[in-house]
Amino acid sequence: FFGHNNPGSMELANSVETFKIGVEKLTKEFRTILQTNGKTVPVKLMMDMASGSGDEEVTVEHYPARIQETLSKIANWLVNKAGNTEFLALYYQSRSTLLARSMTMLREAVRHGGGVNVQTKKSATAKDTPQRRQPGIFRREATQRPRRMSLREKTPTSSGAGRGAPAPIEESFVVPAISGKEWGSVEGTYAFVTSCSVFYQMLVSERSLMQTILPSYHHKTCFQQLMATPLDLFIAEGENLNNAVKRVLLRNDYQAVLSGLKILQHLQQQRPQYQALMKGLQHDPAGRVSSLTSIFESTCHKSLVEFCDYVKNDPDKASNMPKDGTVHEITSSTVSFMQQCMDLQDVIGTLLLPHDAAARASNTGHPAKRALGTYFNKVLSVLTQNLETKANSYENPALQTVFRLNNFHFIHKSLTRSNEVLRILEEETPDIEDNYNDMIGRERKKYQKVWSKALNYLLEASQGHKETLSKSDREAIKERFKGFNTELDDIFRIQRAYAIPDERLRESVREDNIELIVPFYRKFLEGYGSVPFTKNPSKYIRHQVPDVERILRSFFDASA
Numbered sequence: 321f322f323g324h325n326n327p328g329s330m331e332l333a334n335s336v337e338t339f340k341i342g343v344e345k346l347t348k349e350f351r352t353i354l355q356t357n358g359k360t361v362p363v364k365l366m367m368d369m370a371s372g373s374g375d376e377e378v379t380v381e382h383y384p385a386r387i388q389e390t391l392s393k394i395a396n397w398l399v400n401k402a403g404n405t406e407f408l409a410l411y412y413q414s415r416s417t418l419l420a421r422s423m424t425m426l427r428e429a430v431r432h433g434g435g436v437n438v439q440t441k442k443s444a445t446a447k448d449t450p451q452r453r454q455p456g457i458f459r460r461e462a463t464q465r466p467r468r469m470s471l472r473e474k475t476p477t478s479s480g481a482g483r484g485a486p487a488p489i490e491e492s493f494v495v496p497a498i499s500g501k502e503w504g505s506v507e508g509t510y511a512f513v514t515s516c517s518v519f520y521q522m523l524v525s526e527r528s529l530m531q532t533i534l535p536s537y538h539h540k541t542c543f544q545q546l547m548a549t550p551l552d553l554f555i556a557e558g559e560n561l562n563n564a565v566k567r568v569l570l571r572n573d574y575q576a577v578l579s580g581l582k583i584l585q586h587l588q589q590q591r592p593q594y595q596a597l598m599k600g601l602q603h604d605p606a607g608r609v610s611s612l613t614s615i616f617e618s619t620c621h622k623s624l625v626e627f628c629d630y631v632k633n634d635p636d637k638a639s640n641m642p643k644d645g646t647v648h649e650i651t652s653s654t655v656s657f658m659q660q661c662m663d664l665q666d667v668i669g670t671l672l673l674p675h676d677a678a679a680r681a682s683n684t685g686h687p688a689k690r691a692l693g694t695y696f697n698k699v700l701s702v703l704t705q706n707l708e709t710k711a712n713s714y715e716n717p718a719l720q721t722v723f724r725l726n727n728f729h730f731i732h733k734s735l736t737r738s739n740e741v742l743r744i745l746e747e748e749t750p751d752i753e754d755n756y757n758d759m760i761g762r763e764r765k766k767y768q769k770v771w772s773k774a775l776n777y778l779l780e781a782s783q784g785h786k787e788t789l790s791k792s793d794r795e796a797i798k799e800r801f802k803g804f805n806t807e808l809d810d811i812f813r814i815q816r817a818y819a820i821p822d823e824r825l826r827e828s829v830r831e832d833n834i835e836l837i838v839p840f841y842r843k844f845l846e847g848y849g850s851v852p853f854t855k856n857p858s859k860y861i862r863h864q865v866p867d868v869e870r871i872l873r874s875f876f877d878a879s880a
Contacts, residue, residue, distance in 0.1 A: 506579035632702035693747030
């Protein structure tokens with residue numbers, strides 16, 4: 321009106337100034353409402369998001385409906401009537417800060433879990449809800465979530481509670497202990513995996529909130545700015561964990577591989593969701609999630625290769641070898657690692673496949689499994705070579721054989737107990753179980769060579785004896801008894817300190833000894849026990865057949 325009728329009038333100047341003041345007041349009101357009503361999301365609610373196991377979707381009500389409506393009216397008026405967009409920065413800065421704080425609260429609660437009592441607060445007017453247990457990533461004490469959970473019912477850690485609000489009362493719940501073995505040896509792995517899932521859901525929630533408040537043509541720009549700082553923190557935490565995995569691997573602690581693989585598994589699973597959510601945004605924020613995934617892929621593949629090299633070239637000194645020939649730590653650790661990998665077989669197979677031409681060309685229909693089978697077979701092959709080398713560090717051939725027998729049997733028994741690992745190995749080597757049976761059989765035969773000298777004394781019994789004995793005949797018989805007694809005592813003294821920890825294997829080796837020695841000793845005793853070759857028979861005939869059998873049953877028993 322004034323523009324057409326009186327452009328330079330005082331009334332126009334006053335109207336413009338009044339309009340400007342009104343815009344400033346509305347912008348200030350917009351900021352005040354955001355600050356007064358903005359709350360961090362309760363850890364308990366984010367844990368419900370992480371569990372993802374209930375029938376009902378976990379929905380966050382960041383603001384009451386009337387507050388959202390007010391913010392929306394102000395935002396639309398400022399844009400459409402005043403052409404003002406300064407309030408957008410207020411919005412995305414406020415929401416970004418609350419999102420970053422919420423994610424930090426979640427990570428800290430999970431990282432310091434294990435029975436930690438986490439305190440939250442709720443309004444004294446909040447309605448209590450009957451509670452039941454929920455399965456999933458988190459298992460909380462007394463936790464049935466409501467369909468919608470208003471942040472008005474939770475007191476956040478951030479400031480800005482509304483004036484006149486009821487005094488908050490404390491509500492506590494316990495973050496349960498987490499099994500470290502399942503998540504590898506890098507601290508923070510479980511917390512990051514949890515936040516990976518929750519962060520996506522929180523971004524979806526923020527986008528939904530934004531769409532109800534801001535005009536549509538500002539959504540992409542505002543959402544990009546809103547997620548920038550929280551995404552920076554998320555990526556930085558992932559990169560720090562990747563570096564932590566590398567540091568732990570330098571100590572030859574290959575449980576760290578499991579940490580990296582767990583993280584990689586979740587990043588690969590959620591990468592498509594992040595890409596869909598961030599599609600069309602500038603500076604490709606989805607590409608940063610993909611880059612983080614690629615970093616873990618590189619680290620995990622390299623660590624798998626290095627693990628195989630470590631098994632092959634385990635630098636353990638000969639002085640650290642088990643004195644009793646029991647199962648070596650490298651054997652149990654390697655088999656345990658393979659078993660733990662089964663929960664991650666798809667991730668590992670996918671990592672290995674690009675480097676395995678034979679698996680890619682396989683007609684089995686499961687090239688990733690074939691690649692994992694090739695890797696597992698290689699690991700066991702270099703482990704066998706290493707065990708052969710370690711066995712040779714023993715001076716006693718019998719102890720060498722006991723060591724190999726124990727370790728090969730342990731591998732075979734572990735494989736037959738874990739059908740999943742065995743099936744993966746059979747993708748590459750169908751007769752692997754028979755191969756280990758053959759190896760164990762060969763070692764048992766090698767072990768019996770320890771009795772060669774003792775048997776030489778007994779085998780001469782088959783030649784019979786003369787009716788009348790010369791002095792040399794009597795001396796020869798004495799030497800046979802004396803030689804066998806000495807051999808039996810020496811072998812027993814040495815080998816009772818050897819260990820065969822598997823009860824069935826131990827008993828079967830003892831039975832092998834009995835079946836080999838007792839029949840020959842019985843025949844020897846029958847042939848020479850009654851011959852008058854000495855005036856003091858007890859000096860030479862120290863053992864009856866039951867005595868020999870009892871001694872043989874006491875092998876591999878340090879308490880005998």
